Amino acid sequence: MQQFLMDYGLWLLAAALIVIAVVFLLTRGDGAGAPPTEQPLSAAEANAVPMEPIAAAIALVAPEPAETAPQAPAPAAQTAMATPVREETDDLLRMKGVGPKLNARLIELGITRFSQIAAWSAADIEAVDAQLGAFKGRPVRDQWVDQARYLANGDIAGFEAKYGKL
Structure with missing residues (x-):
């Protein structure tokens, strides 16, 4: 046994260090595998009024042709996500998990x-x-809503504390 350790001890030590390094690299994640935790809303966030959809305001101003069938109102999901704002846009690439194609x-x-x-x-x-499409699941997995809350409120320190450097 002693002869075995003398001959192969250094190799065994090197192999053990490599295994430890691989296990460390595979398990050290940045919190992406951790289940999302819900944070209580602050008083300002709880009383915040969502932005009015511009598309809905335009639809109300447009004259209706005579004798048309009543139209169903647009689903809330489409009006909330398709609010075109052309004055100023945010750099969505600052959010973790959003690259150029997804942007x-x-x-x-x-x-x-x-x-x-x-x-x-x-x-x-x-x-x-x-x-x-190919990016299905990203909004939930990368916690876009939570990230966007930090960035929309200008809380860069809070964002970096939870998601890492920008």
């Missing part, structure tokens, strides 16, 4: 502001998720 897809869907994403309900998330 372009969100812009195609009319999603350009953190405040839009922060106001999403569960139905809105499902509606957007259904249109993301």
